[in-house]
Amino acid sequence: MPPAAPSPILRRRRLGIELRRLRETAGLTGDQVIERIGWASASKLSRLENGRSRPDPQDVGVLLKLYGADDAEQQELMRLVGEAGDMRGWLKNFPVMTQQQRGWAELEAGCVEISEYNPVLVPGLLQTPGYAQLRIVSAGEVGEGAGEPEHGEEPATEVQARLARQELLTREPDAPRYTAVLEEAALGRRAGPPEVLREQLHQLCDLALLPNVTLHLLLRDTQIGHWYLPPTAFSLYRFADPLDPETLTIEGGFTDVMSTEAFALNRYKVVFEWLCTAALTASDTLTWLIEATGRLTEAAPPSTVTFGPASAPTQRRRDSGRLTDR
Helix, strand or coil: CCCCCCCHHHHHHHHHHHHHHHHHHCCCCHHHHHHHHCCCCHHHHHHHHCCCCCCCHHHHHHHHHHHCCCHHHHHHHHHHHHHHHCHHHHHCCCCCCCHHHHHHHHHHCCEEEEEEEECCCCCHHHECHHHHHHHHHHHHHHHHHCCCCCCCCCHHHHHHHHHCCHHHHHCCCCCCEEEEEEEHHHHCHHHCCHHHHHHHHHHHHHHHCCCCEEEEEECCCCCCCCCCCCCCEEEEEEECCCCCCCEEEEECCCCEEEECCHHHHHHHHHHHHHHHHHCCCHHHHHHHHHHHHHHHHHHCCCCCCCCCHHHCCCCCCCCCECCCCC
């Protein structure tokens, strides 16, 4: 995989923050900007400032002129405009990426540090194809049960899309530092048949040996802080460019939330520290994983479950993919 390129979604958010700063420095409200420029809708400016739309160079140029940005600021922000719109060049890194997974890959690109916790699943960057396939298929069955129309890709394609992101943790020469807190329940028998769990445990053992990966296991009866219970899965992202805002994502099952607000980020940083403190150390976690793998290997019959062409038996590689239901 090529070295990390700036992700378009990250550049859009960075550009939006800078445009909002310049507007506020100029003493203008959003309504005043819309009136002076003559845009038909206030939502256009809102989408730009929140990084939710592809920026048009001409629109950004008009804003910079209105805000009185100096030459250096204009040059820097127009560079961001180009990077924010260069989807075609960036997507060359992910030829099989589906639209849903593309958004998460965009967020991960350029990270120097990722911290993750999930109360019920193995975090996506650590999942095997078999474990991921079970998550994708079972989530799809929920939609069918709710009477939702079929949409999206076939499970095999979704797995392939996630596998396209596997090399993030072994990217040379700038693999991010990755820390995850795993719940013991995510590796329990409710998560899948023994052969799938055995493969997953094997992969976790391999990944735990990578110099940039730290895994902590949280045992079922472990107390966190003063009896704190984390209600949702979440991830924290820090980027190579210090001007790119740290980002929090919260997984709520069927709805995800993304935030760069310092108040929310700081709260989840505290929670993650509590989780790491309560969980087993990295060394003790590896010992637990090795012993659990041995128990499953001794108890489980030979594998008879197949997952299709996209999820052949997991190779012992020093990489992984973001394989969550999201």
